Amino acid sequence: MQLQIILVLIGTLSLSLAHEFRLRNNCPFTVWPGLLGNPGKETPLRGGFQLNKYESKTFHVGRGWGGRIWPRRDCDGNGHCVSGDCGNKIECNGAGGVPPASLAEFTLDGWGDQDYYDVSLVDGYNLPIKINLIPGTYRKTNNGKYDCTPAGCYRDLNEICPNELAVKQNGWTVACKSACAAFNTDEYCCRGAHNTPQTCKSSNWPHNYPAIYKQACPEAYSYAYDDELSTFTCHGNPETGYEVVFCP
Template sequence: MAILAVAAADHEFRLWNNCPFQIWPGLLNNPNKALPLNGGFALDKYQTKSFRVPDGWAGRVWARTNCNGAGHCETGDCGNKIECHGAGGVPPVSLAEFTLDGWQGQDYYDVSLVDGYNLPIAILPIDGTFRKVGGGQYDCNQAGCKSDINAHCPAELALKNGGGATVACKSACMAFNTDEYCCRGAHNRPETCKSRDWKVNYPAIFKQSCPDAYSYAYDDTSSTFTCHSNGGIKTGYVIKFCP
């Protein structure tokens, strides 16, 4: 049984907290996929933690901030607990998203700000674990958002703490809940969810700060990265907070 368990866990993830403060990463599996590390843990400043996931894994990773002893977090909270146990993070939150071993063995990964933003985040394939196919901009390169969007978040999108500081920036969909900004109803297709229908192009604020991250639901062409394993070595990824 132990041999089977080791063989199934093929992809390494390294979570690196490069922030000058503690964070609490959250992990969420897609349906019928494994949940790593019970879904969450604390990670001290400048520390790393590694874990492995099985072939075909899909899910997301995010950072929670300013969590208290009871597990309640100022951003990214998953229900007042340190181990999220299958609960997602309350937006606004920056997300690292993965679908591994897809069509022809290809991995897909991206950083999404569709649910808003709380911290800078980047995804980097681990040296020696991948091979490029085509060599384009989105082939095994770094995905992410290095900018501090909180510093210039519009007031109508800002999530503030008790001290009045902006700790996260909402998406327009979260802030206004309209079909136009949420890409639903008559706007639920790429050709109908367009900036011409937005009173203010809030997604452009996110895109200008972080051009390689998803800014709204149909922002696929400039946000989705792909990668392939290096022969018998499975792809591994670093998820870096405050890159």
Template sequence: MKVLIPLMTILAVAFADHEFRLWNNCPFTVWPGLLNNPNKPLPENGGFALEKYHTRAFHVPDGWAGRIWARTNCNGAGHCETGDCGNRIECRGAGGVPPVSLAEFTFDGSGNMDYYDVSLVDGYNLPISIFPIDGTYRRVSNSHYDCNTAGCKADINAHCPNELAIRNSAGWPVACKSACLAFNTDEYCCRGAHNRPETCRSRDWPVNYPAIFKQSCPDAYSYAYDDTSSTFTCHGNGGARTGYVVKFCP
């Protein structure tokens, strides 16, 4: 016996969901990793392979929050050279081992407004960008941070300082640590006496490593309190929810 679902019910479900399109523009396969925030559903079991120049789409519910990253050079056993999540293709709730470039989202945080950013706070492995899907959003201001592209298009690995670089067996840099990850000090990690925006400042850092990331990628987080030049917002278009493209190697 067939059960007919009313069209309005289908439309209501569609409007309540947000679409993600993960676009691999790299000339090699990547393995996206997905991680939900607490009490939010985990999409796609947390990860999959995405061949070069391919796109994969999926949906998350209204109110979802979490992060997306790319893993590189994964082998048949599921171990990845960067961004590994426990030697498995489906991360199943495990995060990626830093350094890794992160796309972060909080949907419908206030008045149907989304928040999104690209974070290099724990380091960098691949260029990545986020932008809203045409027709799913509306701008409410002329701000650079209203429904525009967030991300990092530069190859930071190419000029990563030796003391921050992660190298593969052939000696090539495949990722770049943040200063916090590399040195684990209160100054670089914005903790202890430096746990506020007004006390976590470049003048307190022995070397201004975050500036290396910020100069290459001005629209991405370079350290914990880099909010004012890194957080983007966007509103849904009418009754529909926003959708976003996460592009690797933009």
């Protein structure tokens, strides 16, 4: 009996020290979130599930977790999704999403117990997305613009997506590719001779596609080396909790 009590107390303490995540679907249609842990990190909820309109789901991850969360759209009974698909299955189980898809990215409890988080459009865009911090779970350290503040892309970029980047279904744009995915060149993909911040500058590209994303969503990553205006940090109190909202 005493052993059972000890195990319950250990479990309760472990949960209290874990990071809480809340996923909320504010879209007027069903979304299928995809989840993927970084190498060596757990993948929560078997990597994916169905989230009906205006529904929420909560889960916890341990200290030091890192990974990504993305929305999938228009998934059928076979698990195939029009955007963000992870291999024709609802539970991604360690598979990433096929671009284009909007990403919420996290690296928790890093150097100095600091969390890093961002919304990335490097892999393209399919839905508006926002990262909120759960009140009472964090502490600000400098009150700066990127210190424990919401991150996101709130505008529907499908409305302004250039035709050469657009993914269409029944005549409607349902996702917007990155220039790398659309053209697969070293310059657009920041690889080869263009694999450093100095040699991969979107302002020097043949067409500055990231500027379209950046003007609409100034605090989201628009391409690989867009760190300065896109990375957010926070410290837990004791462990930071996050809410990821689709269609904020």
